Amino acid sequence: MQTKDELIEILKKIVKPYVQDEQAFENVTESTDFLNDLKINSSNLVDIALxxxxxxxxxxxxxxxxxxxxxxxxxxxxTKKLAEK
Structure with missing residues (x-):
């Protein structure tokens, strides 16, 4: 099982192509909002989920x-989905 930091790094790689605000991306934290902070449009959230x-x-x-x-x-x-596997 990955640590929280490892999951954040993997998630950053996944969302990077969709990010519109590079500065916010450089400072990603758990409270970073995909839509408001990273300026990812809502249709791209589906792509990210996939x-x-x-x-x-x-x-x-x-x-x-x-x-x-x-x-x-x-x-x-x-984390929850991985635990259910």
Missing amino acids: DVEEEFNIEIDNESMEHMLTVGSAIAII
């Missing part, structure tokens, strides 16, 4: 996807 599913070999249901708005919430969802 990339996360592929990277971690997990399935993210629609309800979880709706809550995946910050780095911290994404990590919580990934």
Whole structure:
């Protein structure tokens, strides 16, 4: 199982192509908001969720996807899904 820091690094690699605010990306924390801080458009959040599913070999249901708005919430969802495997 990955540490929180490792998950943040993996998540950064996944979201990097969609980021519109490079400065905010340089300072990503658990409270970083994908839409407001990184300026990722909402349709790209679906792409990110699909990339996360592929990277971690997990399935993210629609309800979880709706809550995946910050780095911290994404990590919580990934951790929970990995624990269920």
